[in-house]
Amino acid sequence: MGKIKRLPQEIARKIAAGEVIERPASVVKELVENALDAGASRVEIDLDKGGKALIRVRDDGQGIPAEDLPLAVERHATSKIGSEADLEAIRTLGFRGEALAAIGSVSHLIITSRPPESPLGARVEVRFGQKSEVVEAGCPQGTVVEVADLFANLPARRRFLKSDRAETTRILETVKALSLAWEGVSFRLKGQGRLLLNLPREDLPDRLGRLLGLGKKDFLPLSLEKEGVKLFGFLSRPEKARHDPRSLYFYVLRRPVKSSLLARALNEATKGFFMSRSYPAGAIFLDLPPERIDVNVHPAKLEVRFRTEGQIFSLLHQAVRQALLEKSRLKAVETRPFTPQLEDIPLEGALESAASSKEAPVVAESTFNYHSPGPRPLGQILATYILCEGDEGLVIYDQHALHERILYEKLRRAVKEKGLAGEPLLFPVVFEAQAPIIEAAEEARRFLQRLGIEARPYGPGQIAVYSWPRGFLKEDIPRVVSDILGRLSQGRMPEGSLLHEILALLACRAAVKAGDHLTEAEMTELLKEAERFPSDYCPHGRPTSAYLKKMDLERLFRRK
Ligand SMILES: Nc1ncnc2c1ncn2[C@@H]1O[C@H](COP(=O)(O)OP(=O)(O)O)[C@@H](O)[C@H]1O
Ligand SMILES: [Mg+2]
Structure with a gap:
């Protein structure tokens, strides 16, 4: 039987x-x-x-x-x-x-x-x-x-x-x-x-606000359409971040979905805008021809597969970054008309001068143009803050946070385009390391190369570093390299997140510090750079600027 x-x-x-x-x-x-x-x-x-x-x-x-x-x-x-x-x-x-x-x-x-x-x-x-x-x-x-x-x-x-x-x-x-x-x-x-x-029946910003306990003004609108895929939605401003990633809802063709692809794209795009372990709230909608997705993956229809994953990833990434950068455009900073275009400041130059000398922390001398128009600094106070007159009142920049942000954006761009320029070290730096870290050094060679780092296993239990990103402090090479390799060997962090952390670390080290005295020329240059890489937050999520608007001043002096 x-x-x-x-x-x-x-x-x-x-x-x-x-x-x-x-x-x-x-x-x-x-x-x-x-x-x-x-x-x-x-x-x-x-x-x-x-x-x-x-x-x-x-x-x-x-x-x-x-x-x-x-x-x-x-x-x-x-x-x-x-x-x-x-x-x-x-x-x-x-x-x-x-x-x-x-x-x-x-x-x-x-x-x-x-x-x-x-x-x-x-x-x-x-x-x-x-x-x-x-x-x-x-x-x-x-x-x-x-x-x-x-x-x-x-x-x-x-x-x-x-x-x-x-x-x-x-x-x-x-x-x-x-x-x-x-x-x-x-x-x-x-x-x-x-x-x-x-x-009640209402519009989307009202409903989002009601459900997430936020006001309409707390959201940044998202909107981008490419190759037949339309993305729209709202994202909470970084200062309205949540401690829980679950307040962000994804929809495909109006269907609530879970998608690790979308989550990853969002995560990448919000890097440097939200403090670590804080997350945007909001709703993101994708509209695309139904034949480009498969919802028939699971009976509960919670999962969705995209036929063109790369395209969806970059669409979401771009839409979110665009909205976050747009938001931080420094409108308050005064700019004069007829601004002639300055030559692009080379990445290496900016970093080198910043990292190697405390006296000339911002940019190489050659790129400095005293008569260049643009935002005009009023001065520096407490050797930490730069004051500036803007359309609406006084703008106060945290010089370290601002410079860190600018360097970070430049590094990101450079890594994306052709990688950071590495500089051969006169003497390789050799240090002791555990087996998993040495293995990681072998596996992560290309990743490190993109950062301008060349590191290889050396003698038994040792790693040698032969080249280092140009312009960066060489003091703690062993610590930085072991840190990077340690994280890679644990495999817990996606490469994108790791890259963010490394770049944020490099930018932080190379940026002017609180307590550094800046010349007027250096401040002018820094503000000009801020216009090219606008953002209200440093890569660690601290604000780069604060405003004392006309209204605030009037209140202070009881004019109103
Ligand atoms: N609330 C409703 N109003 C009108 N029609 C309904 C409603 N609920 C179910 N139906 C009808 O019953 C059918 C079977 O529903 P269901 O078992 O949920 O399958 P499906 O939604 O996948 O078609 C639907 O296709 C629809 O025609
Ligand atoms: Mg049904």
């Missing part, structure tokens, strides 16, 4: 249902998506016991005709796609025709619905897989779906659910995420009679 048996249909159905419906929040997600697909302008959700006892979703959408009700709860029955070609171009949230069937096999499901053209509504029930006859039922236009006793026939699944409160929190998160992409729809969520969420 063979050992393989066909599973009874009922068990097979339960298994399949488990893939779509994992917990109450998955039911809510499916039902709210159905309401949105039906063109609802209002969605109301009621929960009892975190959705374990009851979930009720009511919408004012197009409804389900009575004759369709029996099919709606069948597996693979959907009104949203009809052919394989449609599968390539999905614009609705649902398409698998599985949700209602799955819910019906693990709960007591009741659907009451009335399309606008029908005078009377109809109802169908499914009790743990047993479908009832369709009966007439009074009902306002739209659909009410009730799900009672979820998983009562799957005790293992039921036991695995968390407390009512924890399940409610997940549901709240699910509804929030969807509601951000459907700001024109009103949402109301109640848990055991308590109002948990009440969102």
Whole structure:
């Protein structure tokens, strides 16, 4: 006798249902998506016991005709796609025709619905897989779906659910995420009679502000379109950062998605603008021809695959960086008309002078032009801050933070373009190192070369450094190299993040320090550079500038 048996249909159905419906929040997600697909302008959700006892979703959408009700709860029955070609171009949230069937096999499901053209509504029930006859039922236009006793026939699944409160929190998160992409729809969520969420129909900045507890002004708008992919959204300003990366929502074709690709691109792009372990909040939407993505990766449709990953990565990266840099344009700094273009200051020059001499910390003498127009420094105070008159009042720069930022941006650019120029060391620097670090030195040769560093294993247990980025302090080569290699060997940090840290470190070391006296020429040069690499934050997230606006001054002197 063979050992393989066909599973009874009922068990097979339960298994399949488990893939779509994992917990109450998955039911809510499916039902709210159905309401949105039906063109609802209002969605109301009621929960009892975190959705374990009851979930009720009511919408004012197009409804389900009575004759369709029996099919709606069948597996693979959907009104949203009809052919394989449609599968390539999905614009609705649902398409698998599985949700209602799955819910019906693990709960007591009741659907009451009335399309606008029908005078009377109809109802169908499914009790743990047993479908009832369709009966007439009074009902306002739209659909009410009730799900009672979820998983009562799957005790293992039921036991695995968390407390009512924890399940409610997940549901709240699910509804929030969807509601951000459907700001024109009103949402109301109640848990055991308590109002948990009440969102009117509004515009996106209002909804974002309401859900994230921020004001409209706290967001930077994002907008970029390239090669048929449109990106838009809002990102919180760095000073409104969160300690939790989860306040940033991604959407593809209005579908909330998790995507490590998008997360990585965002992470790269926000480097140097947010303090470490602080994250932007906001929502980022991607719109692209549906055939360029695959949402059919997972039954819960949470994951999305892009056909052109590199393109999506750089689009998001560029849009975010653009917005962050735009924001920090130093509008307050006075600029005079007819600015002749100065020669580009070579990277090496800037670093060399900054690093090698305390007297001439900013740029090489040759590039200095005293009569050059541009922002005019009023002076330096406490050997740390540069004062400047701007359109709106007084601008105060932190000379170290500002210079650090400029050097960092230059380094980034240089590394991206052709790598940093390395300078051979007269005598190689040799130091002791542990085996993993020595191995890392071998593996990371190209990475190091891009930074102008040439390091190779030397004698047993030793590493020798033969070249070093031109212009940088050579004092602590062993420490810096072991630090870089140590991190690489642990493999915990993506190369991009590591690069950021290394460049930030190099920029920090090479920048003028607090306490360095600057000449007027040096200050002028620094401010001019600031206009080329505008940013309000140093690579570690400290502000580079502060403003005392006319209004602040008037307040100080009680003129108003
Ligand atoms: N709230 C609703 N309003 C109108 N029609 C609905 C609603 N919910 C479900 N339907 C209908 O029932 C069908 C099956 O729903 P579902 O099982 O979620 O599959 P899918 O959403 O993938 O099509 C849908 O295609 C739709 O025609
Ligand atoms: Mg659906």
